[in-house]
Amino acid sequence: MTTLVHPLVVPRPRGWSWFGGFAFAFLIVSQVTGILTSPPDRDMGDLQKIMYVHVPAAWITFLCFFVVLLFSLRSLWRGRERDDLLAASAAEVGATFNGLTLMLGMIWGRPTWGVWWAWDARLTSTLVLFLIFVGYLALRAFVEDPQRRAQWSAAVGVMGAINVPIVYMSVRWWRTLHQVQSSPSTIDPHYVLGLRMNAFAFLFVMIYFIHRRYEAAQVARAAEQAAEAAALGGM
Amino acid sequence: MAWREDWRRVRAIAWKDLTTERRSKAGFNSVASLGVTILVLFGFALGPDAEALRAAAAGALWLSVLFAGVLAFNRSYQVELESHALEPLLLYPGARWTIYAGKLLANALFVGLMLVIVVVAGIALFQVAIPAQWPALLGVLALGAFGLVVLGTFYAAMASRSRAREVLLPLLLFPMLVPVLLAAMSASKAFLAGDPMHEAGAWVRLLLAYDLIFLLSTLLAFEHVIEA
Amino acid sequence: MAHAHRELAIAARGVARRFGARWVLRGVTLDVHAGEVVGLLGANGCGKTTLLRIVATLLKPSAGEVRVFGHEVVRNADAVRSEIGFLAHAPGLYDDLTARENLRFAAEMLGLGHCDLDGALARVGLSHVAHERVRGFSAGMQRRLAVARLMLRRPGLLLLDEPYSNLDADGIALMNAVLRDQRQWGGSALVVLHELAPATGVLDRTVRIEGGRAGLMTTHAPTSHRRPGAPHLEVV
Numbered sequence: 001m002t003t004l005v006h007p008l009v010v011p012r013p014r015g016w017s018w019f020g021g022f023a024f025a026f027l028i029v030s031q032v033t034g035i036l037t038s039p040p041d042r043d044m045g046d047l048q049k050i051m052y053v054h055v056p057a058a059w060i061t062f063l064c065f066f067v068v069l070l071f072s073l074r075s076l077w078r079g080r081e082r083d084d085l086l087a088a089s090a091a092e093v094g095a096t097f098n099g100l101t102l103m104l105g106m107i108w109g110r111p112t113w114g115v116w117w118a119w120d121a122r123l124t125s126t127l128v129l130f131l132i133f134v135g136y137l138a139l140r141a142f143v144e145d146p147q148r149r150a151q152w153s154a155a156v157g158v159m160g161a162i163n164v165p166i167v168y169m170s171v172r173w174w175r176t177l178h179q180v181q182s183s184p185s186t187i188d189p190h191y192v193l194g195l196r197m198n199a200f201a202f203l204f205v206m207i208y209f210i211h212r213r214y215e216a217a218q219v220a221r222a223a224e225q226a227a228e229a230a231a232l233g234g235m
Numbered sequence: 236m237a238w239r240e241d242w243r244r245v246r247a248i249a250w251k252d253l254t255t256e257r258r259s260k261a262g263f264n265s266v267a268s269l270g271v272t273i274l275v276l277f278g279f280a281l282g283p284d285a286e287a288l289r290a291a292a293a294g295a296l297w298l299s300v301l302f303a304g305v306l307a308f309n310r311s312y313q314v315e316l317e318s319h320a321l322e323p324l325l326l327y328p329g330a331r332w333t334i335y336a337g338k339l340l341a342n343a344l345f346v347g348l349m350l351v352i353v354v355v356a357g358i359a360l361f362q363v364a365i366p367a368q369w370p371a372l373l374g375v376l377a378l379g380a381f382g383l384v385v386l387g388t389f390y391a392a393m394a395s396r397s398r399a400r401e402v403l404l405p406l407l408l409f410p411m412l413v414p415v416l417l418a419a420m421s422a423s424k425a426f427l428a429g430d431p432m433h434e435a436g437a438w439v440r441l442l443l444a445y446d447l448i449f450l451l452s453t454l455l456a457f458e459h460v461i462e463a
Numbered sequence: 464m465a466h467a468h469r470e471l472a473i474a475a476r477g478v479a480r481r482f483g484a485r486w487v488l489r490g491v492t493l494d495v496h497a498g499e500v501v502g503l504l505g506a507n508g509c510g511k512t513t514l515l516r517i518v519a520t521l522l523k524p525s526a527g528e529v530r531v532f533g534h535e536v537v538r539n540a541d542a543v544r545s546e547i548g549f550l551a552h553a554p555g556l557y558d559d560l561t562a563r564e565n566l567r568f569a570a571e572m573l574g575l576g577h578c579d580l581d582g583a584l585a586r587v588g589l590s591h592v593a594h595e596r597v598r599g600f601s602a603g604m605q606r607r608l609a610v611a612r613l614m615l616r617r618p619g620l621l622l623l624d625e626p627y628s629n630l631d632a633d634g635i636a637l638m639n640a641v642l643r644d645q646r647q648w649g650g651s652a653l654v655v656l657h658e659l660a661p662a663t664g665v666l667d668r669t670v671r672i673e674g675g676r677a678g679l680m681t682t683h684a685p686t687s688h689r690r691p692g693a694p695h696l697e698v699v
Binding site for chain 1: 386389390393397398399403406407409410411413414417418421437438441444445448449452453456459460462
């Protein structure tokens with residue numbers, strides 16, 4: 001028997017506000033650490049410091065895609081609404097970090113390459129990913145029925161996530177301009193501390209953002225369902 | 236036994252799609268003409284210098300097929316939507332993937348035929364010399380077209396039933412097709428030039444992988460998308 | 464051969480359905496027994512078509528449960544589909560196929576192999592247009608073809624949405640013959656009606672769905688002979 005209404009209990013534990021405060025504080029500390037502890041790069045000079053935002057933002061973009069994949073699959077399997085709301089929240093946050101990555105990439109690229117856009121492999125792939133995110137969000141905007149919206153965006157989310165590595169591979173084969181992937185092991189040890197700290201800082205901020213977005217979605221749903229319960233007269 | 240029944244359904248749906256398309260007359264001719272028209276516009280954009288045209292031929296060809304093909308994908312659901320025939324279709328008991336496979340087959344034939352026409356036009360308009368490796372080139376055309384058709388048919392199942400379908404389908408589809416387009420364009424370009432650096436093989440393998448991965452995932456995901 | 468079924472053809476409990484913020488059904492409870500022909504009446508927009516479509520597995524209920532011959536409509540949709548025949552208000556035929564081709568497509572999709580398509584067309588009086596495209600058919604002819612498609616096999620439960628609209632006297636007689644035949648065979652039917660008139664004499668019971676704020680469902684006394692022992696419908 002289908003249960004009538006799951007009045008979504010929206011807990012607002014104080015813990016999350018504390019976590020948010022901590023996340024942003026840690027972000028500030030990490031950024032300052034990165035800026036202060038890293039000497040200017042041989043080639044890029046102080047421009048290198050943009051890496052402390054650009055690179056973690058890129059990593060978080062990927063992580064968000066992965067979260068979207070996970071919860072889209074769960075949504076298709078279990079059909080529970082909260083999985084759909086979580087996937088959508090992660091997609092929005094991911095799209096934001098994706099946009100940030102792109103803008104910083106362009107800002108870094110202008111002095112380095114002399115042009116705003118040089119079609120290099122990583123940045124171009126990131127742009128394609130951004131367009132995939134946009135498609136996902138557009139689909140959600142154009143579909144009103146919640147069940148249909150959940151099913152369709154889950155399918156689109158899974159397809160998009162599957163395509164991420166394939167997009168990367170294909171664009172990289174097409175172009176080979178970008179420098180070798182800077183993970184902490186391959187770059188100058190001077191930058192490692194700042195990068196690692198910022199990676200975690202961005203992770204915490206991502207978690208906080210996704211949670212807040214999810215919370216907002218839950219509140220909206222709870223309001224809708226309260227209206228339903230009223231209309232049905234407590235069945 | 237079940238396979239035979241499934242195959243029967245696939246065949247019935249493909250036959251139905253192709254027959255209604257053929258009899259409506261409007262569909263294929265206009266889509267194919269559109270493909271050629273787009274190709275001509277590319278010619279204006281990139282030409283008239285013969286060298287420039289030849290260098291851009293592969294890219295222009297695939298984009299023309301893509302833009303015209305988008306119309307075909309939405310059309311493949313339009314017959315059902317206009318006649319309210321989607322519900323009776325969904326009420327036949329049986330696996331949903333057979334509906335998808337049938338439409339896939341019909342679309343593959345449709346787009347394949349259109350591709351042939353656009354290629355022939357392209358050879359003339361872009362002054363392309365038919366390369367010695369033309370069988371390999373045919374393989375690339377087939378694999379690339381199939382990649383377009385798989386995702387096109389899948390996404391059209393959703394876009395054709397939502398608002399702003401004309402913009403939603405390209406918006407969803409085009410970024411997803413980047414690997415297919417890059418691979419097909421690069422491999423075509425390489426084969427047209429005689430593939431001096433033997434790079435086409437890698438692209439062909441990518442095309443194969445892409446086609447397989449997405450054929451499988453769309454077959455699995457279709458029932459969630461068509462029922463909703 | 465009588466279609467004997469111990470289960471209820473339809474067992475609906477507390478069915479509710481909303482579209483966006485609007486509740487169309489607010490808790491419908493309904494039983495249809497094997498061998499019964501039940502009519503659904505109500506004002507426009509009262510939810511009778513919605514209820515029919517939920518039973519037909521075309522819509523999921525927002526709340527409540529429906530079982531067709533024991534199969535739950537959401538979880539065992541395929542089992543339900545193999546037992547029902549649904550006649551929508553729109554015929555849902557392919558305009559560019561001929562009458563016979565439309566039937567052949569349906570037969571293939573139903574896995575019916577070599578079906579007597581010409582016989583099916585003859586039974587609905589469409590033999591003379593078997594090889595003409597549906598595009599040229601009148602609304603009444605399209606309805607007849609849809610009925611022919613419906614009866615390609617013998618569904619235990621017929622679900623008909625306003626089947627009498629656009630039919631002339633012959634068409635109405637045909638529809639009534641179909642329903643009588645169904646009952647005689649032991650099958651059931653749930654028929655959404657705009658008005659009682661064309662179906663008098665064929666229905667065992669009618670149920671009225673009242674839309675509006677309260678969303679109550681009231682019952683009528685049966686319009687024709689009531690089968691002994693058949694339960695009343697409940698007021699919700």
